Amino acid sequence: MRAEDDEQLRRVVSIIERELGDATVGAYLFGSAVLGGGLRRESDLDVLAVLRRRTPRQEKVALVNALLAISGKTTEEGCWRRVDLTLVVQSEVRPWRYPPTMDFQYGDWLRGDFEQGNVEPWPTRVNPDLATLITMVILANHPLIGPSPTAVLDPVPRADLLEATNHSIESLRSAIASDTRNVVLTFARLWTTIVTGTIRSKDAAADWALDLLPDRYRPVLARARAGYLGDEPETWPPAALADALAYVDHVASQIQRAAQDAKLT
Numbered sequence: 715m716r717a718e719d720d721e722q723l724r725r726v727v728s729i730i731e732r733e734l735g736d737a738t739v740g741a742y743l744f745g746s747a748v749l750g751g752g753l754r755r756e757s758d759l760d761v762l763a764v765l766r767r768r769t770p771r772q773e774k775v776a777l778v779n780a781l782l783a784i785s786g787k788t789t790e791e792g793c794w795r796r797v798d799l800t801l802v803v804q805s806e807v808r809p810w811r812y813p814p815t816m817d818f819q820y821g822d823w824l825r826g827d828f829e830q831g832n833v834e835p836w837p838t839r840v841n842p843d844l845a846t847l848i849t850m851v852i853l854a855n856h857p858l859i860g861p862s863p864t865a866v867l868d869p870v871p872r873a874d875l876l877e878a879t880n881h882s883i884e885s886l887r888s889a890i891a892s893d894t895r896n897v898v899l900t901f902a903r904l905w906t907t908i909v910t911g912t913i914r915s916k917d918a919a920a921d922w923a924l925d926l927l928p929d930r931y932r933p934v935l936a937r938a939r940a941g942y943l944g945d946e947p948e949t950w951p952p953a954a955l956a957d958a959l960a961y962v963d964h965v966a967s968q969i970q971r972a973a974q975d976a977k978l979t
Contacts, residue, residue: 740860755944845878898938
C-alpha cells in the first residue's frame, strides 16, 4: 500500500481502539487491499471489527464523526480512500447462523444520512452480506487488532454463501443507476465466487467474467473495469446505463443457474 494508505489505515485502527476500547475482540483488513493486485485507484479500505457487545448510540455517533473526517478526505497529497467499516458482535455470528446480524456499518454511500445525524440508517440489523464479508476476512487472514480471524469467527457454510449471493442480486440491481460501476463489478465478483469458490479482486473477477460473457455485454464490464483502474474517465450516459442493466440481468441469471447447480452437487 502507499504511505498515505498506511497512514489512513493507522487512523482507522486508532479510531476503533479509542472509541470501542476493550469491547474490541479483533479488527481485520479485507477486500482489495489484501486480494491479488492490491488497492486500485478507486478501491476502498475495508475493515471488519468483532466486538464483545453491541455499541450504544453515543459510540456510534463518535465513530461516525471520526470516520466522516478521514473517509475520502482531501489532503495535500491527494484524496484519501473511502472507508468501509462493519461491526459485528461475536456472540451474534459465532456459533454461525444464517441470516447473520450486524451491529454497525460505516460507508460513504450513507454519508448523507450520517451528516444529518442518522447513525443507524439501515432498516434492519439482519445483513446476509455478512456471509461474504466474513468469508473474505477469513481468507485474507490480516488482523489489525487481536488474534487471527479463525480464532474469532466461524467459517461460513457454502450453502449460506450461496444464499447470501442470491439475496444480494435484487438490492444490487436496484442501485444500478446510482452506483453503476460498483454494481457491474460486484456482479462479476459474485459470479466468479459462485462458480469457482474463490473471492477475487474486482478487476480480477472482471477479467474472469469477460472471457465468459457474450459479445454484447463485454463493453459494459470493460467500461466498469477501466473506470475502477483509472485507465480512462468513466461516464455512463443513458444508453450505457441501459446496457448495464441488461448485463446485470444476464449475469444474475448465470449466478442463479450456477447456485442451483451447486446445490444439486
